[in-house]
């Protein structure tokens with residue numbers, strides 16, 4: 001069967017094993033081809049092809065619910081549910097999402113790409129189907145299936161859900177998609193013990209032989225007992241997961257080969273008969289069928305766009321903020337032995353691997369467990385270390401309570417480094433890092449740095465680590481401009497990057513300094529010389545900046561984060577305490593879930609590019625000219 005002719009799961013039911021294997025190959029080619037052009041998740045999707053085929057042949061989606069944890073492995077699901085024709089638009093503005101999307105298909109349920117949520121959704125849905133037992137259709141109970149990766153299973157929510165699912169004995173089928181990796185080898189005793197079994201048929205056959213020996217034991221006598229003693233280690237590796245899940249009240253079966261569709265369908269048929277929660281432990285190969293993707297470096301492909309840098313340093317290739325952070329952190333690690341780093345399974349993407357290589361004992365990957373990472377850092381700070389916790393802005397939301405009360409309440413010296421701050425683009429609404437400024441401003445005593453260039457990032461990282469209390473630094477998913485105009489700031493002071501003669505000041509926060517300066521250039525052609533300030537630090541609000549803004553008539557703040565409760569409003573409150581008559585206009589991200597697409601395109605749509613900012617300022621001034629009342633102060 002040709003992939004193009006698959007319009008939905010019902011087209012799969014009559015396919016033979018050979019036809020299925022051929023279709024799997026077509027799906028792999030389609031994914032590799034599209035991701036190589038559009039970017040996206042390669043390893044995870046190539047690893048979930050057979051699982052997805054078996055699920056859509058064994059269940060009746062969307063009547064039966066098929067949930068994908070994290071959702072980054074759902075490309076085969078999309079191709080098999082009628083979206084092959086649209087697949088070329090993957091992750092493009094206006095195109096199909098890189099994650100399940102309810103507006104795209106009735107077969108899609110979870111749009112949130114944050115890991116470890118699927119089992120909680122499954123609990124809720126299975127419980128709802130039990131409550132609504134008077135289903136008029138007379139059809140059997142709707143089944144709920146959750147595909148959960150071994151990485152996602154290291155998240156706290158997954159354990160919370162497992163506990164409840166087992167306790168309530170809800171008939172949920174859990175596919176534990178175990179490829180032994182997140183970005184790196186998964187931090188999981190449950191999973192690592194099976195490394196040898198990872199898709200090595202001889203080990204899986206050995207496991208089956210061990211089971212047979214146990215069964216035949218009474219007939220064989222001492223010789224088997226001795227050989228059994230040698231085999232108990234392999235047996236233990238296979239038994240441990242069973243003990244873990246069944247202690248929670250969840251039946252365990254496996255491990256099975258996650259690329260053998262017949263074996264998968266056999267296990268699914270058995271699971272459907274099991275009256276209660278059951279986990280099918282499936283061993284898969286990340287990147288299966290495309291060797292370059294079989295490591296985790298190709299977890300997610302994307303190309304970093306060169307920002308509208310105003311003045312690149314001649315001759316030096318542009319680097320990303322991540323790379324600049326990564327290198328400076330190693331330097332700091334050499335100078336300061338109390339500095340340790342923590343990651344939640346994202347050591348590679350957050351640039352921590354060089355630090356790990358240099359100081360392995362001071363590198364902590366806790367798995368996809370942001371809450372635990374933050375509070376573990378609090379413990380380390382209490383014990384005299386200075387932890388640097390590197391977590392994407394969007395994932396930091398998950399640990400807000402821990403930041404606020406486990407670190408902030410105790411005033412501990414922990415530095416939070418939030419990469420992917422602001423609109424990140426291709427990964428859509430659950431990846432834009434637009435909440436971190438609002439959240440960090442809610443934590444009393446948190447020093448908040450917003451670097452606008454590589455040089456500033458380096459200086460501010462050193463400052464943050466020297467601060468005794470909590471501190472945070474945020475930067476975007478871009479190559480970083482080398483803004484040398486005006487030099488690098490000092491301490492916790494702002495930088496006047498462009499001095500104008502008018503009474504109008506633009507405060508360009510972090511990455512937004514670049515479009516702010518472009519807007520100033522455009523306004524100059526109107527004959528309006530505006531001042532542009534790089535605040536560098538949001539809290540404590542730089543004193544000299546507050547005084548400078550209190551003398552202005554009009555102040556426009558620009559941030560790559562939510563406007564409501566954001567940095568601009570915080571700055572305005574500080575200025576209005578000095579001069580309540582200064583007129584502010586805050587530009588930033590509205591409180592909406594923004595779609596996926598190129599970050600610069602999304603920023604332009606929001607009016608956060610240079611032209612958009614200039615337009616907004618012209619409108620603001622036209623609306624307010626003459627309203628200004630000079631304060632006596």
Ligand SMILES: Cc1ncc(C[n+]2csc(CCOP(=O)(O)OP(=O)(O)O)c2C)c(N)n1
Pocket residue numbers: 043044047070072073113114115148149150151152153177179181182183186286344345346368370395398
């Ligand atoms: C809360 C949260 N933290 C971090 C991430 C980033 N992330 C995306 S995929 C991934 C690894 C997932 O590993 P696994 O569940 O084993 O799936 P696999 O990629 O191996 O198929 C991580 C850490 C995330 N999506 N959500």
Ligand SMILES: CC(=O)[C@@H](O)[C@H](O)COP(=O)(O)O
Pocket residue numbers: 070072113299300301302349420424427477
């Ligand atoms: C699915 C997920 O959460 C991550 O893989 C994310 O897609 C990575 O984003 P970057 O591409 O910005 O590293």
Ligand SMILES: [Mg+2]
Pocket residue numbers: 149150151177178179180181182186
């Ligand atoms: Mg995995």
